[in-house]
Amino acid sequence: MKLLVCVSKTPETTTKIQLTSDGSEIDRSGVQYIMNPYDEWYALVRALELKEAAGGTVTLLNVGPAENDPIIRKGLAIGADDAVRIDVSDEKDSLYTARQIAEYSRDQAYDLILFGKETISYNGSEVGAMVAEFLDWPYIGDATHLEVEGTAATVTRDIEGGEEVIEVQTPLALSAAKGMAEQRIPNMRGIMMAKRKPLEVVPPVDFPDTTRIAGYHKPAEKGSVKLIDPENMDELVRLLHEEAKVI
Amino acid sequence: MVLVYAEATNGEFKKVAQEAVVYGRKTAEVLGTECHAVVLGDHAGAEALGKFGATKVHRISGEPLKNFDAAVYTVALSEAAKQLGATVIILPHNSTGKNITGRLAARLEAGSVTGANAVPEMKDGYFTVTKPVFSGKAFAHVQLLTDVKVISLAGNSIPVTETGGEAAVSDLSIDLPQPKTRVVKHQVASGRVPLPEAELVVSGGRGLKGPENWSVIEDLAEALGATTACSRPVADSDWRPHHEHVGQTGVAIRPNLYIAAGISGAIQHLAGVNNSKTIVVVNKDPEAPFFKAADYGVVGDLFEVLPRLTEAVKKYKGQ
Ligand SMILES: Cc1cc2nc3c(=O)[nH]c(=O)nc-3n(C[C@H](O)[C@H](O)[C@H](O)COP(=O)(O)OP(=O)(O)OC[C@H]3O[C@@H](n4cnc5c(N)ncnc54)[C@H](O)[C@@H]3O)c2cc1C
Numbered sequence: 001m002k003l004l005v006c007v008s009k010t011p012e013t014t015t016k017i018q019l020t021s022d023g024s025e026i027d028r029s030g031v032q033y034i035m036n037p038y039d040e041w042y043a044l045v046r047a048l049e050l051k052e053a054a055g056g057t058v059t060l061l062n063v064g065p066a067e068n069d070p071i072i073r074k075g076l077a078i079g080a081d082d083a084v085r086i087d088v089s090d091e092k093d094s095l096y097t098a099r100q101i102a103e104y105s106r107d108q109a110y111d112l113i114l115f116g117k118e119t120i121s122y123n124g125s126e127v128g129a130m131v132a133e134f135l136d137w138p139y140i141g142d143a144t145h146l147e148v149e150g151t152a153a154t155v156t157r158d159i160e161g162g163e164e165v166i167e168v169q170t171p172l173a174l175s176a177a178k179g180m181a182e183q184r185i186p187n188m189r190g191i192m193m194a195k196r197k198p199l200e201v202v203p204p205v206d207f208p209d210t211t212r213i214a215g216y217h218k219p220a221e222k223g224s225v226k227l228i229d230p231e232n233m234d235e236l237v238r239l240l241h242e243e244a245k246v247i
Numbered sequence: 248m249v250l251v252y253a254e255a256t257n258g259e260f261k262k263v264a265q266e267a268v269v270y271g272r273k274t275a276e277v278l279g280t281e282c283h284a285v286v287l288g289d290h291a292g293a294e295a296l297g298k299f300g301a302t303k304v305h306r307i308s309g310e311p312l313k314n315f316d317a318a319v320y321t322v323a324l325s326e327a328a329k330q331l332g333a334t335v336i337i338l339p340h341n342s343t344g345k346n347i348t349g350r351l352a353a354r355l356e357a358g359s360v361t362g363a364n365a366v367p368e369m370k371d372g373y374f375t376v377t378k379p380v381f382s383g384k385a386f387a388h389v390q391l392l393t394d395v396k397v398i399s400l401a402g403n404s405i406p407v408t409e410t411g412g413e414a415a416v417s418d419l420s421i422d423l424p425q426p427k428t429r430v431v432k433h434q435v436a437s438g439r440v441p442l443p444e445a446e447l448v449v450s451g452g453r454g455l456k457g458p459e460n461w462s463v464i465e466d467l468a469e470a471l472g473a474t475t476a477c478s479r480p481v482a483d484s485d486w487r488p489h490h491e492h493v494g495q496t497g498v499a500i501r502p503n504l505y506i507a508a509g510i511s512g513a514i515q516h517l518a519g520v521n522n523s524k525t526i527v528v529v530n531k532d533p534e535a536p537f538f539k540a541a542d543y544g545v546v547g548d549l550f551e552v553l554p555r556l557t558e559a560v561k562k563y564k565g566q
């Protein structure tokens with residue numbers, strides 16, 4: 001089975017997001033980056049499990065600048081066979097990113113392309129669906145289980161308050177959510193081997209920007225907390241009704 | 248024209264559809280144009296979408312729409328948008344929308360914003376949409392640069408208001424492809440409102456000590472008519488189903504009321520809940536970081552406080 005896992009980079013989850021003084025950008029100074037957790041914990045690990053069960057290769061793909069290489073190497077240390085980075089200097093919008101992934105994979109005969117459910121930075125949850133449309137493939141978002149037998153895939157996806165089970169043929173694109181696999185920690189051998197695994201750098205294809213982020217703002221600061229006597233929950237109910245007006 | 252995909256839930260146009268149409272109406276006002284809705288499949292009551300601001304409803308039917316298939320739905324919506332000359336297309340940012348929005352944007356080569364939480368504005372000459380990023384730690388102002396634009400709307404982002412009467416419903420004929428996916432099981436727990444749509448949420452963390460203690464959360468939720476949620480370690484330990492896990496790597500929610508008991512308030516947890524309108528924190532540790540993000544705090548043992556709160560809610564509701 002030929003598997004492609006698309007991985008992105010996000011600020012480490014404990015990062016406090018600060019804006020530049022004019023609010024036009026995120027202040028990147030001192031920010032540590034990690035592989036997007038959904039890509040690492042679920043998409044990549046499930047791809048490795050499928051390969052271990054049925055044979056094949058797992059390739060990582062990132063659309064991004066050279067500074068993403070350590071993140072890609074971590075994916076190789078966890079067990080991917082090789083990697084490709086489509087060399088763009090900056091973070092680009094979803095459609096641009098998707099177009100790059102689609103154009104690169106069009107002739108590669110992948111059976112499966114796995115994405116994370118969303119990047120925890122931009123929270124788009126759209127790149128996978130875009131790639132699938134460009135390739136005219138089926139796509140299933142927020143998948144929690146995936147079984148593949150030959151070309152027949154069975155996928156469970158999260159829906160509001162429940163789940164849906166879908167049968168579909170490969171080639172297939174999907175985004176992986178919690179439930180798909182268990183996080184793997186790279187070991188020393190993996191880390192050493194990762195250094196020698198191929199990481200190919202390819203140029204992007206031309207595609208226009210369709211969106212632009214003009215600026216940011218932060219959520220309004222909460223006023224200080226109003227403490228309620230633990231013996232007096234009638235008072236809390238009264239405040240929720242009369243002051244907060246939420247019940 | 249602004250075209251809204253009004254999703255039917257179990258054949259009815261519920262809150263997701265109503266919110267999307269209200270949002271579409273407000274977007275149309277900004278652009279000085281009309282808001283139309285499109286419904287996929289034969290659903291009764293589509294004329295009622297007029298109440299929320301759709302001046303016309305277009306209905307697309309056909310066998311390929313019987314079960315959800317994102318590629319087929321995408322063709323239906325993109326062809327409708329082209330035939331009708333829509334410049335903005337609006338979808339819900341839920342499990343349906345997440346499978347379609349990206350496809351639609353790619354098919355139309357349209358700029359898109361997913362999970363928008365405010366009505367678009369014309370700012371500096373650009374059509375600009377605000378959305379939460381970093382799971383709610385900040386909001387981005389996204390300019391859409393293409394002639395046709397696609398937006399998906401986060402749940403609970405806009406109050407549903409009624410402005411109009413009935414809309415005229417007419418059929419739109421579109422050649423649909425055959426679905427490549429086959430839904431073999433569709434299972435939804437009845438009863439509670441799904442977490443992303445819930446207005447009231449009661450959530451428990453590791454302070455509950457074990458799954459056997461969840462009745463204090465359940466009872467309060469029951470009394471309020473709220474949906475239950477949990478922190479990540481709780482879902483990781485299988486104390487609760489994983490779809491209850493809220494936070495940066497779980498569901499991001501924005502209910503009117505979020506009650507958190509036995510949750511410390513780690514930054515990754517706060518990221519998914521801090522846009523809730525009102526936050527109540529119950530924790531025995533007065534130094535718990537969650538109190539800094541709370542509107543109301545109760546310092547105490549949740550096993551005593553929650554049953555007391557449940558009784559107080561029942562008393563209030565009984566009045
Ligand atoms: C990459 C990454 C992503 C993450 N994503 C998420 C996420 O999406 N969501 C999430 O929730 N977490 C997430 N986490 C985990 C997060 O960092 C915290 O570990 C987690 O939120 C803690 O859960 P908790 O508050 O339930 O438990 P704890 O931190 O153990 O807190 C338990 C609290 O209960 C209180 N308590 C104990 N007994 C009682 C009692 N009898 N009465 C009242 N209070 C009591 C304690 O004072 C304490 O404050 C993530 C972590 C990482 C590294």
Ligand SMILES: Nc1ncnc2c1ncn2[C@@H]1O[C@H](COP(=O)(O)O)[C@@H](O)[C@H]1O
Nearest residue numbers: 006008063115116118119124125126127
């Ligand atoms: N720059 C990128 N390079 C490779 N894959 C990406 C990139 N950005 C997003 N993805 C993939 O698309 C998924 C969804 O991203 P998003 O639509 O931004 O939430 C991520 O979880 C990744 O699997």
